[in-house]
Amino acid sequence: MNIHHILIQELQNILSVCISEMANERGIQPNELPKIEIEKPFNTDHGDYASNIPLRLTKLFKNNPLTLANEIAKKLPCNANSFTVETAAPGFINFKLSENWVRDQINVIIKAGSSYGDLPVGKGTKVMIEFVSVNPTGPAHVGHARGAVLGSALANMMSAAGYSVTREYYINDAGNQMNLFYESVLARYHELHGENYPFPEKGYQGDYVTGIAKLIQETYGSSLLNNNDMLKIAGDFSKGNMLNVISEDLSILGVEFDNWFSEKSLFDSDDYSETISELKTKQYLKEMDNALWFASTLLDDDKDNVIVRTNGEPTYFASDIAYHRNKFVKRKFDRVIDIWGADHQGHISRLKAAMRALHIDDSKLTILISQMVTLKKGDEVVKASKRTGDFITVRDLVDEVGADACRYFFLARSASSQMEFDMELAKKTSNENPVHYIQYAHARITNILNLALEKNLDWQKGDINLLTNVHELKLIKTLIRLPEVVLQVSDSLEPHHMPHYALEVASSAHAFYENCRVISSDPEEEAITLARLHLLEASRIVFKKILDLMGMSAPERM
């Protein structure tokens, strides 16, 4: 039999066929059957993969679980060339991979090369991941860095899983926060010329605001001081400058976008007006206290929300509805994933309600919340205040600890958990730092392969059947789990599984390194040397792929 790259799916399939037959014999409808789960037992005595399905079928089939397990095991179309099946009390089915099959996977990996781990499951479904979307009123800071890393890594992994992914940044360039920012810059610009100009109450205080004012001064001299268009000119300049800064800062963190979408463009096009009239037609709008409200309570939300203020200005919510309508209706995305900071969590239910109001299936919209980050230096908490402009920017962070460490630490935590980011730890080049553990494994492997090249040792001549050592087999078994992990991440939208898997691969590789000497000066050992080089070539491919998916570098030397 031919086992597909995603072992778990293949095992699910054969179990499913077998259990359907059994259900049929017992007169049980297929829709009553529970989902078949495959797990990886911690204890290797229980095989490489296992299923608890007999236990879950006990009631339905009115049989003892172990009896069921045996019946299933007997029916399974197993072939000792790939794996064997065993049953265990109280009712598990354990799958043990055959060593020959495991070794053969080395060539499967090498043949696939950098596409190993890529899957067809997404079937080209059009997915948008919208993330970061920091207001261009200031640089991106540490909290945004987490969402940025999450989004970019998730995009990589969903692409690998076969989805057609668009990475988008939503520019909030409409609304009064922008005006406040422009006024702040303009006030600093006037100060530079010794002119009196009121600094707005609740204006933007950061030093970067003065920095932009200085750039404007360099470009325009004093010509804006008495210019009627000074707010528009200074505003456009400031916005452009800020977007450049944000884009460059994200870029050094390894975060890139396919599209930058302007909020303002929703008003310049028909998107906004169409959305409002559609909501009006569908009778979800109402006037109250001289404002226009979206009646989200009609759609099970907990309260209604203002769409157009008393002063005639649309709220952020209004343009966000138009924006999401644009994503689904105009641009026809099959699925949209938004990554928001925890402080926007209250916005979820009303946006979903708005989708329902527009007859858009709100299950196509997934909003992931990236929780708060507490920045620490050792035991000391680094305080941040956006109001005073006193915060650590993405650039500060990357300059201090490096992009790889940033990405690893943000990725390794599940998005829904608040986390601590210890800059001291992330900077350390020692065994305390898991980033180095992983990259070091890659560097060691590459080093051996390079050395082999110098000595004219060709791994392609290596006979993989010589690889019988427990550390060799363990390494291969770990490598071949990559497709499963890609699948897991793309299904669960939880990229944090990848860094944990990366640690396992590194651990297997380091153990192999310690226990299996590769390049030997003894000519009699050349055969095993070549066989091990063959394995290392496959390992190098998998490491590179994992690090690529996480957006981290794969150093050849450390």
Added chain:
RNA sequence: GCCCCAGUAACUCAGAGGAUAGAGUGACUGCCUUCUAAGCAGUAGGUCGCAGGUUCGAAUCCUGCCUGGGGUACCA
């Protein structure tokens, strides 16, 4: 008050119905004449916040409570 997230080893965190609850760090023991010791092997370390419930089986699901964080604007 109501809504969301979290509480698991000394620390940072995985595990989200199954077999003996894991990893890294820290502590303690060993291991470098040979491809990188940024490594390996081992020891110690747990009332899975608390209390009920569902189940053959609960860290995992349900209910209540406690603690921490976030939200609950005609801010974004």
